[in-house]
Structure formats: C-alpha cells, structure tokens
Amino acid sequence: MSLLHRLRRSPFWPMLWKEFIQMRRDRLTFGMVTLFPAIQLVLFGYAIQTDVRNLPTVVLDDSRTTESRLLVQTLANTDVFRIIGEVPDRAAMQDAIESGRANAALVIPPEYARQIAAGATARAQLIVDAADPQSSGAALSGAQLAAQARGVAITAARLGGPLDPPVDLRVRPWYNPAQRSAVFIVPGVIGILLTLTMTLITSTAIVRERERGTLEQLIVTPIDKTSLMLGKVVPFILVGYIQMSVVLGLGWLIFDIPLRGSLVLLYLLTSAFIVASLGVGLLISTLARSQSQAMQMSFFFLLPNILLSGYIFPRAAMPEPAQWVGLLLPLTYFLQVLRGILLKGVGIEHVWRNSLWLAVFAVILLTISVRRFSKTIE
Amino acid sequence: MTATPGATPGATPSATAVKTVGLRKTFGPITAVEGLDLTIRRGEVFGLLGPNGSGKTTTIRMLCGLLPPSAGGATVVGFDVATESEEIRRSIGYMSQRYGLYDDLTVDENLRFYSTIYGLYGEARSERLERHLADLGLAERRHQLAGTLSGGWKQRLALACATAHQPEMLFLDEPTAGVDPAARRAFWESIYAMARGGTTVLVTTHYMDEAERCERLAFLSRGHLIGVGTPAEITTQFNQPTIEDVFIALQAADEARV
Numbered sequence: 001m002s003l004l005h006r007l008r009r010s011p012f013w014p015m016l017w018k019e020f021i022q023m024r025r026d027r028l029t030f031g032m033v034t035l036f037p038a039i040q041l042v043l044f045g046y047a048i049q050t051d052v053r054n055l056p057t058v059v060l061d062d063s064r065t066t067e068s069r070l071l072v073q074t075l076a077n078t079d080v081f082r083i084i085g086e087v088p089d090r091a092a093m094q095d096a097i098e099s100g101r102a103n104a105a106l107v108i109p110p111e112y113a114r115q116i117a118a119g120a121t122a123r124a125q126l127i128v129d130a131a132d133p134q135s136s137g138a139a140l141s142g143a144q145l146a147a148q149a150r151g152v153a154i155t156a157a158r159l160g161g162p163l164d165p166p167v168d169l170r171v172r173p174w175y176n177p178a179q180r181s182a183v184f185i186v187p188g189v190i191g192i193l194l195t196l197t198m199t200l201i202t203s204t205a206i207v208r209e210r211e212r213g214t215l216e217q218l219i220v221t222p223i224d225k226t227s228l229m230l231g232k233v234v235p236f237i238l239v240g241y242i243q244m245s246v247v248l249g250l251g252w253l254i255f256d257i258p259l260r261g262s263l264v265l266l267y268l269l270t271s272a273f274i275v276a277s278l279g280v281g282l283l284i285s286t287l288a289r290s291q292s293q294a295m296q297m298s299f300f301f302l303l304p305n306i307l308l309s310g311y312i313f314p315r316a317a318m319p320e321p322a323q324w325v326g327l328l329l330p331l332t333y334f335l336q337v338l339r340g341i342l343l344k345g346v347g348i349e350h351v352w353r354n355s356l357w358l359a360v361f362a363v364i365l366l367t368i369s370v371r372r373f374s375k376t377i378e
Numbered sequence: 379m380t381a382t383p384g385a386t387p388g389a390t391p392s393a394t395a396v397k398t399v400g401l402r403k404t405f406g407p408i409t410a411v412e413g414l415d416l417t418i419r420r421g422e423v424f425g426l427l428g429p430n431g432s433g434k435t436t437t438i439r440m441l442c443g444l445l446p447p448s449a450g451g452a453t454v455v456g457f458d459v460a461t462e463s464e465e466i467r468r469s470i471g472y473m474s475q476r477y478g479l480y481d482d483l484t485v486d487e488n489l490r491f492y493s494t495i496y497g498l499y500g501e502a503r504s505e506r507l508e509r510h511l512a513d514l515g516l517a518e519r520r521h522q523l524a525g526t527l528s529g530g531w532k533q534r535l536a537l538a539c540a541t542a543h544q545p546e547m548l549f550l551d552e553p554t555a556g557v558d559p560a561a562r563r564a565f566w567e568s569i570y571a572m573a574r575g576g577t578t579v580l581v582t583t584h585y586m587d588e589a590e591r592c593e594r595l596a597f598l599s600r601g602h603l604i605g606v607g608t609p610a611e612i613t614t615q616f617n618q619p620t621i622e623d624v625f626i627a628l629q630a631a632d633e634a635r636v
Binding site: 009011013014015017018021022025026212213214216217218219220221222223375376377 | 481482495496497
C-alpha cells in the first residue's frame with residue numbers, strides 16, 4: 001500500500017468526522033466556543049485597569065490663601081487625584097482615610113503662603129493610603145509632578161518671566177500613547193482564553209469517553225493511538241481560531257485595539273500555541289480518572305498562567321524563581337508574539353525565537369501524551 | 379507463531395479459536411482470574427457462567443487485549459494476546475455491558491464510524507451496512523440518535539457495530555442484561571446465524587435459559603474454572619436436573635472449600 005493510500009484509509013479520518021458531528025450537536029460546547037470569549041473579553045477588558053486615576057482625595061487647608069488654592073488646583077489637574085472635599089481638622093482627615101472614603105489627603109499648614117512670600121521653601125503634606133502599593137506609586141509620581149509644576153510657576157513669577165528648565169526629560173509612551181490598560185490586556189485575553197478552553201475541552205473530551213464506556217469500545221478496535229488522539233483534538237484547533245477571532249474582532253471594535261502587524265503571520269504562529277495547549281489537555285486526560293478531576297487540573301494549570309506569564313504583572317518585576325516557572329508556560333512566549341505583532345507591528349524577525357519555543361512545547365507535549373496513553377483499560 | 383498482516387482467517391487455520399494456559403490476573407492484592415485453562419473451538423457458541431465478581435469480564439478483557447495478563451498466556455484466533463494484540467483487534471468483535479455507543483450520533487453514524495475504523499470504505503461499506511441494517515431490523519431507525527433508542531434497539535445496534543467488519547470471533551459481555559424477552563430471543567437468533575456462518579462466539583451471561591442455548595459452557599467462581607462441558611454433559615456430570623441447579627451447587631461447593 002502506498003503512503004498516500006494508507007493516509008487516506010487512516011482511522012484518523014472517521015475519528016475526526018465523528019468529533020465534528022458531536023461538536024455540532026453539543027450546544028453547550030458551541031456556546032462556550034462563541035459566548036465565553038465575548039464575556040471574558042468584556043470582563044477583563046473593562047475591569048482590569050492597572051493605570052491608577054481619580055484617587056479620592058480630601059483637603060485640609062489651614063492656609064486658606066490664593067497660593068494654597070493654586071496648589072489644590074494643580075494637584076487636581078494631574079488626573080491622579082480627584083478632590084472630593086475639604087475636612088476641618090486632622091481627626092476628620094484621619095476618619096476620611098480610615099473609612100475608605102478617601103485614598104489620599106492634602107495637608108497645607110497655615111504658614112504655607114507666608115513661606116512662599118518670604119522666598120523660603122513652602123512645606124505641605126500628602127498622606128496616601130499605601131496599603132495598595134499600585135495606588136501609592138501613582139500618588140507619589142502625581143504629587144511630584146504637581147510640586148514641580150507649582151515650583152516652576154512660582155520661580156517664574158519671582159524672576160518675572162517664563163523659565164527654561166535646565167533639564168527637560170520628556171517621556172514618550174510608544175505603542176500605547178494613551179497608556180490604556182485595555183491595549184495591554186486584550187491581546188493577553190486571547191492567550192488566557194486559548195489556554196483555558198484548549199486544555200479544558202481536550203482533557204474532558206477524552207475522560208468523557210472513558211466515563212461513558214466508549215473509550216473501551218474504541219481501544220478494542222484497530223485504531224492506533226496517534227489517530228485516536230489527533231482525531232480527537234484536531235477539531236479543537238478550529239475552536240481555538242474561532243475564539244481568537246471573536247476576541248480580536250470585539251477587541252478592535254469595542255476597545256480600539258491596534259492591529260499593527262500581519263494578521264496572517266499571527267494566525268500562523270498561533271497554531272503552535274494552540275497545539276501546545278491541546279498537548280497540555282491531552283496530558284491531563286492521561287492523568288485524570290474523571291471529568292471533574294480533569295477540570296480541576298485544568299484550572300490548576302490556568303492559575304500560574306494568569307500570574308506568571310506576564311499577562312497582567314510584568315515578568316521583569318518578579319523574583320527569579322517565579323521568572324523561571326514562567327519560562328515553563330507556553331503562554332509566556334505566546335504573549336510576546338501576540339503583543340509584538342498586534343501592538344508593535346513587528347514581523348517574524350522579532351518573534352521567531354518565541355515561536356520556536358512554542359513549537360518545541362507542542363512537539364514535546366504531544367509526544368509525551370501519546371506515549372502515556374495506553375490502549376489498555378487499567 | 380508468525381502472523382501475516384491481513385491474512386484471513388487467522389494465522390493458523392486450526393480448529394481452535396481460543397486457548398488459554400494458566401491465565402491469571404491480579405489487581406493489587408486481589409486475584410480476579412486464577413490459573414485458567416480453556417479451549418474454545420472454532421465456530422462454537424461458548425458460554426461463560428458465574429456470579430458477579432467471578433472473573434468473567436476480566437477474562438474477556440484479557441482475551442480482547444484490553445488487559446495484559448499477570449501470568450500465563452492465551453491465543454485468540456491464532457494470535458498471542460501478549461504480543462499480537464493489534465492483530466487480534468482486527469479479527470474480533472467486542473460488545474461490552476455498556477455497549478460503547480455514541481448517544482449523540484445516529485444509528486447510521488455509529489455504524490459508519492465503527493465500520494470505517496475497521497477499514498471498510500466505499501461501495502463495500504455501503505453494501506455491508508445496508509445489509510446489516512436490514513438484517514437487524516434497524517433500517518427504519520437509521521436517522522434516530524442512539525441515545526433515544528430503547529434498551530433492545532441499543533443492544534442490536536451495538537451488535538451491528540461490533541460485527542460490521544465480519545469478525546472471526548465475537549466477544550459478548552452480558553449482552554442481554556436489562557433487555558426484554560422478545561429482544562433477547564431475536565438477539566440469540568442473530569448470534570446463531572453468525573455462528574452458522576463460521577463466527578466463534580464467547581458470551582457471558584446471568585440467564586440460565588441463555589446458558590442452555592450455548593453449545594458448551596464453562597463455570598467460573600471467584601476466578602477459578604470449576605466445570606466445562608455441553609449443557610447435557612454438565613447436568614449429567616454433576617447429577618443435577620438443570621444448569622441452574624448445577625450453578626448453585628458448584629458455587630456453594632467452591633465457596634465451602636475456602
């Protein structure tokens with residue numbers, strides 16, 4: 001028999017055909033394929049805001065002068081702070097922060113305006129609820145910005161003309177000039193979504209056959225392990241691409257996510273990531289004895305993906321061991337590919353290394369799973 | 379024993395379909411089958427009897443290559459279960475207690491799926507499937523989902539799926555559990571028809587009337603073979619009026635021994 005003939009008669013094809021029919025008849029899976037990505041996108045895209053804005057702030061102004069009002073105004077202009085009101089004394093200020101009504105408080109002492117008039121350094125205080133380091137970091141830079149602005153304005157007034165600063169360091173935020181979280185998060189949603197659904201549906205699909213007794217029937221047939229497992233998972237590649245397209249389309253429509261690079265390249269490289277994720281699902285299916293076990297393992301796998309891949313938290317800021325663990329996750333590499341192509345518009349010359357790693361993951365995971373799968377029922 | 383792929387029927391045209399020698403299976407500390415010596419002749423309808431947990435299903439699973447034996451050996455249609463399980467899979471049909479049907483596929487689709495897995499294609503497949511559907515009376519229900527069939531129809535469909543590739547040997551594990559008497563009779567008629575066509579059948583059962591329909595019987599109790607022969611030989615040998623009495627007496631005796 002020629003190779004082509006053997007390929008055409010491979011039991012892979014009936015397996016594939018059966019999976020497609022079953023997928024079409026399973027409304028739950030179909031809903032998961034289309035609705036789930038949309039819901040996830042909206043949830044993550046709107047909810048995850050790592051840029052801190054509008055910190056509720058109270059003012060304790062004991063100076064009550066034009067100068068003190070100008071300082072309050074400058075602070076409010078930074079967008080980081082939102083002045084929610086004045087408080088009469090320190091006790092009231094403390095109460096505002098302790099109750100959570102305010103995250104920050106500006107305290108201006110009585111001598112503030114006098115010190116400015118005398119040409120001395122005027123002192124004021126900004127108290128921040130630093131229990132959340134992200135907010136306090138933003139408050140810090142916001143306050144510095146405001147102080148600087150006031151300082152320049154006051155010095156300029158004293159010198160009686162506009163002031164040219166000796167050093168002017170301008171920050172240019174490339175790729176995401178408005179610094180919107182959604183631009184960063186939405187491409188990641190594609191990766192997280194594919195990780196979850198590919199591992200989950202693959203692992204449960206095989207375990208389901210085991211539970212229903214059809215796997216026992218299948219393994220007394222002459223079907224080979226490779227055809228059985230590939231026929232089972234190849235339809236999910238299509239599912240993965242549908243999900244990705246839903247998120248990309250909605251991300252572009254709702255969140256105005258840039259699509260700078262080549263979509264063809266992105267879709268091509270994504271196949272390696274999808275297959276790697278299917279491989280994880282297959283591996284889980286050879287370990288789990290029931291569908292609920294398979295689900296638990298899939299979610300257990302998802303957690304480090306959310307935390308360590310760079311999906312939300314920058315990997316560079318992590319302690320080294322956490323970075324090493326991140327290197328074991330296909331998503332870590334895929335995120336680089338996704339953000340590189342979508343946000344920076346780079347080509348294969350900058351993402352080939354990450355893509356190669358994805359291909360390595362795919363091959364290793366598939367090989368281990370097929371090896372581990374045994375055509376016996378022990 | 380050498381096997382040439384695709385050779386039919388079997389590698390050795392001998393009169394023996396199944397031969398086990400000292401076949402044994404343990405699951406941890408539990409011995410499911412112990413020292414089983416059994417010979418089944420080609421074209422025979424052979425019954426495996428025994429109470430729950432006596433090792434019937436384990437024996438069938440070992441013979442089908444689903445479970446590797448812990449000790450001893452067996453050949454099925456001339457192939458060794460330990461080393462030639464893929465050749466065995468090509469030559470046998472297997473119907474488990476759970477039927478192994480896809481509830482979300484139609485009658486037609488289930489049949490098509492299993493027969494294609496067994497390498498049936500094109501005209502040959504269509505012809506075979508049409509005949510099968512007609513023989514088993516499934517033609518009118520061909521577009522019905524398997525999950526919506528009643529027990530008797532499911533059983534017929536499972537038999538059709540297990541035999542679409544015309545296996546030399548058929549293993550049936552409690553095929554008639556939970557099926558009404560009329561369906562059971564029809565089922566046995568199909569079994570006899572296949573045996574007349576040369577197929578060897580190994581069937582496990584709880585029903586004594588079915589046991590009496592077998593040409594030869596083997597009794598298992600707690601993993602041991604405690605009696606083999608035709609129904610008449612067995613009733614004479616053990617001096618009991620019916621197979622059911624033999625069953626109860628043998629089981630009581632075997633349990634008393636330990």
